[in-house]
Amino acid sequence: MKVGIVRFPGSNCDEDALHAVVDFLGETAVMLWHKDHDLHGADVVILPGGFSYGDYLRAGAIARFSPIMQEVAAHAAHGGPVIGICNGFQIACEAGLLPGALLRNAGSYVSMPVIIRTERTDTSFTGASSVGQLLRMPIAHGEGRFTADEATLDQLEANGQIVFRYVDAHGNATPESNPNGAMRNIAGVTNVGRNVVGLMPHPERAMDRALGSQDGVVLFESLLVAANV
Amino acid sequence: MTRFRVAVQIIPRRGLLDPQGKTVRDALVTLGFGSVSDVHVGRHMVVETDAKDAPAAEASVRAMCERLLANPVTEDFTIAGVVAA
Amino acid sequence: MTRFRVAVQIIPRRGLLDPQGKTVRDALVTLGFGSVSDVHVGRHMVVETDAKDAPAAEASVRAMCERLLANPVTEDFTIAGVVAA
Amino acid sequence: MTAVPRPGDPVITPALVAEHGLTQDEYQRLERMLGRTPTFTELGIISALWSEHCSYKHSRPILKTLPTTAPYVLQGPGENAGVIAIGDGLAVAFKIESHNHPSAVEPYQGAATGVGGILRDVFTMGARPIAMLNSLRFGSLDTPRVRYLVGGVVKGIGDYGNCVGIPTVAGDVMFDAAYEGNPLVNAMCVGILREEELIRAKAEGVGNTIMAVGARTGRDGIHGASFASEDLSHETDAKRPRVQVGDPFTEKLLLEATLELIGSGHVVAIQDMGAAGLTSSSAEMAERGEVGVVIDTLKVPVREEGMTPYEILLSESQERMLVVVTRGREDEVRKILTKWDLTAEVIGEVIADPVYRVVEGDRVVAEFPGTRLVTDCPQYHPEAKESDAIIALRNRDVHAVPERAEERDPAWTLTRLLESPTIASKLWIHRQYDSTVRANTLVGPGAGDAAVVRVQGTRKALALKTDCNGRYVYLEPRTGGRIAVAEAARNVACVGGRPMAITNCLNFGNPKRPDIFWQFKEAVGGMAEACTLLGTPVTGGNVSLYNESPIGAVYPTPVIGMVGLVDDIDHATRMTFSAVGDSIVLLGEPTNELGASEYLAWIHGLVAGAPPRCDLVKERALIEVLLESIRGGHARSAHDCSEGGLAVALAECAMSNREFMFGANIDLSTWKKLPLRALLFGEAQGRAIISTSAPAAVLAIAAHHGVPAQTIGTVQSAAHGLHIVVGDCTFDIPLGGLSEAYHEAIPRAMRRAPAETVSSELAAGVLS
Numbered sequence A: 001m002k003v004g005i006v007r008f009p010g011s012n013c014d015e016d017a018l019h020a021v022v023d024f025l026g027e028t029a030v031m032l033w034h035k036d037h038d039l040h041g042a043d044v045v046i047l048p049g050g051f052s053y054g055d056y057l058r059a060g061a062i063a064r065f066s067p068i069m070q071e072v073a074a075h076a077a078h079g080g081p082v083i084g085i086c087n088g089f090q091i092a093c094e095a096g097l098l099p100g101a102l103l104r105n106a107g108s109y110v111s112m113p114v115i116i117r118t119e120r121t122d123t124s125f126t127g128a129s130s131v132g133q134l135l136r137m138p139i140a141h142g143e144g145r146f147t148a149d150e151a152t153l154d155q156l157e158a159n160g161q162i163v164f165r166y167v168d169a170h171g172n173a174t175p176e177s178n179p180n181g182a183m184r185n186i187a188g189v190t191n192v193g194r195n196v197v198g199l200m201p202h203p204e205r206a207m208d209r210a211l212g213s214q215d216g217v218v219l220f221e222s223l224l225v226a227a228n229v
Numbered sequence B, C: 001m002t003r004f005r006v007a008v009q010i011i012p013r014r015g016l017l018d019p020q021g022k023t024v025r026d027a028l029v030t031l032g033f034g035s036v037s038d039v040h041v042g043r044h045m046v047v048e049t050d051a052k053d054a055p056a057a058e059a060s061v062r063a064m065c066e067r068l069l070a071n072p073v074t075e076d077f078t079i080a081g082v083v084a085a
Numbered sequence D: 001m002t003a004v005p006r007p008g009d010p011v012i013t014p015a016l017v018a019e020h021g022l023t024q025d026e027y028q029r030l031e032r033m034l035g036r037t038p039t040f041t042e043l044g045i046i047s048a049l050w051s052e053h054c055s056y057k058h059s060r061p062i063l064k065t066l067p068t069t070a071p072y073v074l075q076g077p078g079e080n081a082g083v084i085a086i087g088d089g090l091a092v093a094f095k096i097e098s099h100n101h102p103s104a105v106e107p108y109q110g111a112a113t114g115v116g117g118i119l120r121d122v123f124t125m126g127a128r129p130i131a132m133l134n135s136l137r138f139g140s141l142d143t144p145r146v147r148y149l150v151g152g153v154v155k156g157i158g159d160y161g162n163c164v165g166i167p168t169v170a171g172d173v174m175f176d177a178a179y180e181g182n183p184l185v186n187a188m189c190v191g192i193l194r195e196e197e198l199i200r201a202k203a204e205g206v207g208n209t210i211m212a213v214g215a216r217t218g219r220d221g222i223h224g225a226s227f228a229s230e231d232l233s234h235e236t237d238a239k240r241p242r243v244q245v246g247d248p249f250t251e252k253l254l255l256e257a258t259l260e261l262i263g264s265g266h267v268v269a270i271q272d273m274g275a276a277g278l279t280s281s282s283a284e285m286a287e288r289g290e291v292g293v294v295i296d297t298l299k300v301p302v303r304e305e306g307m308t309p310y311e312i313l314l315s316e317s318q319e320r321m322l323v324v325v326t327r328g329r330e331d332e333v334r335k336i337l338t339k340w341d342l343t344a345e346v347i348g349e350v351i352a353d354p355v356y357r358v359v360e361g362d363r364v365v366a367e368f369p370g371t372r373l374v375t376d377c378p379q380y381h382p383e384a385k386e387s388d389a390i391i392a393l394r395n396r397d398v399h400a401v402p403e404r405a406e407e408r409d410p411a412w413t414l415t416r417l418l419e420s421p422t423i424a425s426k427l428w429i430h431r432q433y434d435s436t437v438r439a440n441t442l443v444g445p446g447a448g449d450a451a452v453v454r455v456q457g458t459r460k461a462l463a464l465k466t467d468c469n470g471r472y473v474y475l476e477p478r479t480g481g482r483i484a485v486a487e488a489a490r491n492v493a494c495v496g497g498r499p500m501a502i503t504n505c506l507n508f509g510n511p512k513r514p515d516i517f518w519q520f521k522e523a524v525g526g527m528a529e530a531c532t533l534l535g536t537p538v539t540g541g542n543v544s545l546y547n548e549s550p551i552g553a554v555y556p557t558p559v560i561g562m563v564g565l566v567d568d569i570d571h572a573t574r575m576t577f578s579a580v581g582d583s584i585v586l587l588g589e590p591t592n593e594l595g596a597s598e599y600l601a602w603i604h605g606l607v608a609g610a611p612p613r614c615d616l617v618k619e620r621a622l623i624e625v626l627l628e629s630i631r632g633g634h635a636r637s638a639h640d641c642s643e644g645g646l647a648v649a650l651a652e653c654a655m656s657n658r659e660f661m662f663g664a665n666i667d668l669s670t671w672k673k674l675p676l677r678a679l680l681f682g683e684a685q686g687r688a689i690i691s692t693s694a695p696a697a698v699l700a701i702a703a704h705h706g707v708p709a710q711t712i713g714t715v716q717s718a719a720h721g722l723h724i725v726v727g728d729c730t731f732d733i734p735l736g737g738l739s740e741a742y743h744e745a746i747p748r749a750m751r752r753a754p755a756e757t758v759s760s761e762l763a764a765g766v767l768s
């Protein structure tokens, strides 16, 4: 399996993603430059965290127009797996690959470990997880408040497109466990085809026991599960 | 071609939760501005652009809003004014 | 007492770097809006407040700008309009 | 060639000279150097270069007394950042810098641009930044203006570092009325490089091209260096146009482009245009390279029309670099910059003629002989004399201070102390910093006495911390200077790092006042003693003088930025208890010292008495015990005793990790003869608390190094609370109240202040 990691000028989690794929998963990875029109044969695309183009306007607003995103969109349209992490999630929403929008947090920028609960295992990135599994990983963002109108939210629930929710240590989605004011505690969603997943927490920073959690590994392992199907 | 200055306002769609507006209102109230009932916070942008006339300038900025400046999921925009620069 | 809706525009002071304006301009140019020469980004705020008349509403929002809404070191503000709500 | 006035230049008058901050003597020195009347442009250049900030005219002779060498020091003071080797062909570049005055005027942008500047200092050495730290001092959180400053500064630091993608992993924050009108905002950056990639900011090679890279030059921050060299008076408000605005995205591009440029081998030298902008960067590069330079201001890319050479030379617009390019490689350089959407313009050349020359097209607007521009600056040896008032304060018998009635219950005192913002959890602050990006943060902010950041591709890690108790330095500068270094070293040792080297930021008042200069001399003297004994040379730093407001000078605050080396990531050690049944060992000994303590300041509103003694030989031994215990796998946690003393340290071990709290049984009867408050809250130096499953091993190591050590208790479950016995007295303190006091103090203070928080968010553009 070959994983393509998009490098926008302001990406800053691209190397962490690379490290996760190559050193922890043992798969090959290729960096995809934002100005290129070439996925270099990647089977999977990661839109990593960072501040793609400074994000002074809205996170991800400018990045969606970059040349590489046309290729990413085409890849996604053909069912190719794409994961957007943090800024990558914002970009995927702006690009219309995922529903909803990520607005300024209800509070300030927040960097902390959170617990999320897996809601769906029928996506390209959660096949190795189990429904209700609690995963601990860091968040670090200022614009992560998942927002959509009520009708859209209901539809997402009905379609099973909500992949992760912020929960407390007992697995309950409480207001206190919601770090950014996201509607219905939503931490991650998927598209109708279930091949595109976006989430605000950083699985690539939770690959190593030395860093406090290995719970991010399951997302990457899911890719291998998906690849074998 | 003339240079125009086009002002746009981009505001969070009504009906969506606006925690920022609420935070500012609460702050104003604590500062003693008790008669404030509501605050909305949006963006004010001024685009300087060359166009053949004012309607063309406005049309072009409208296109910019639709493509980039406003988020169609959460924001509305209005062109507030077009003046020759 | 009447309820007024007062619109304020807050913009970065001239001469100061406006990174937001600069990146938006660059993006617009890349998107094909080549005739854009400059973009400035500020805040647009609408304050709903009770006051005895329009001048009083305006004066009160002016005070809010001075105390809270605008940064006296880096921003200028203008009251864009006062209407009865 | 000789410089001639430009049409429209103001005439040089004594008033104009004074406005530029030059004394008469200094002006005459300038005339002598030139052999003629300077042009307006030259006056501007000299006013910046001879400002305290750039010239160190009051501090240099004293700084020379600091130890700067060790076999592993690759670059000592004198460059953009210091560099030490850590083995495996790798090196660490690090430096600290102040942005106090800009932050006092505009906290958000002031702090943000401070972070930007120190990042550039590190990556211009060829190092990739891997961690940021910040050292902050504010007035009382009861003051609205202080809360506004705290909100803005924290957000400014966070937004900048977060956007560039460098984790902010450690720091220190103290609150005291002494900093009310003049907060301290010091930022430190740490980067990693391969030894062979080390590049120095030295213009070399006659004929080489000088290029300006990065952002365009605007009128912002003109005379920032001189601004940093004045008292913060009421007139400061009029200086507002000097505010600079940071652009972290451009910084990120500049960072990547710079590292790529250095890797390409096309460039000879790179320097950030920081304080005094183009002037100081070009002059310093020429001086270090012992060559001449010529710069044409017409070729500098500007942001505004009609900028004069004076303005272009002195602008402090951010995110700009000066690069010396090997002649003929300009296109290759441009290609790299274009990749990163940046521009590079040729603005000058390295010349054989030993002059520093600025032209505007055909006209010479400034020309100085040789390298004297930098080296020939004035130097002062001001008078130094200790203030009688402070002597009197130090000599106060603080043991005579009567206890308050509530203090009969030490639980009350302990709870109050945990509520002091200086001691309380700083989570409200560092939650706004991305501390985990780059996926190497083994011990992040709040988790240990110092941060531990893994060196990618190795088993090694860096232990990093800033420290300084300005109150100690105020009451006895020499001791205070020693303690600042000793505490930083102790903190680094507590997480498993061997202290290696320091950078420092000397924040003091007006050096022309004899009492201030005395503090400066003494404090630096104390630092020098500690650095020598602890084997941690000084590789660089920054001097920030004139930190005064209408209420007076700040506490003398020589902030130490310590870098330590952790041999193996498995040694990374946290500060909190982690297993019921572990023994708790106290290294070092309580004393009957209360002077200069947080206890006196917070409980009694009294800043007086002598600070605790600091025995550097004992500190060194303690560090050995900590390291040996940790490396031997005997220490489950380690935490030093600092502000608030033994009781606060124990409480922190028990409940500072809110998710996993532990109780403890503690018996301090050995010291029952000491006054209870000195035992519990005195700040005796040279102490640390270890939790261990192998107390005998730890005690043996301590005995071997001659460090007093004793098992004082065992770790219990959280429900057990803190159970403390001292002779006949027993105290049972539930964790709930302690934790609430410790964790909620700062959030509560900031919540009480929606207006201040909101205005800093508005200033930051967050609410748009």
Ligand SMILES: Nc1ncnc2c1ncn2[C@@H]1O[C@H](COP(=O)(O)OP(=O)(O)O)[C@@H](O)[C@H]1O
Pocket (backbone or CB within 6 Å): D053, D054, D063, D066, D076, D077, D078, D079, D080, D081, D082, D121, D274, D275, D504, D505, D506, D538, D539, D540, D541, D542, D543
């Ligand atoms: N307190 C200090 N201790 C040791 N070296 C210092 C100190 N202050 C400044 N220096 C050294 O003097 C040189 C000039 O520093 P500075 O002017 O602050 O650099 P910059 O150009 O980044 O502003 C640097 O190499 C710095 O490390």
Ligand SMILES: [Mg+2]
Pocket (backbone or CB within 6 Å): D080, D121, D272, D274, D275
């Ligand atoms: Mg510098």
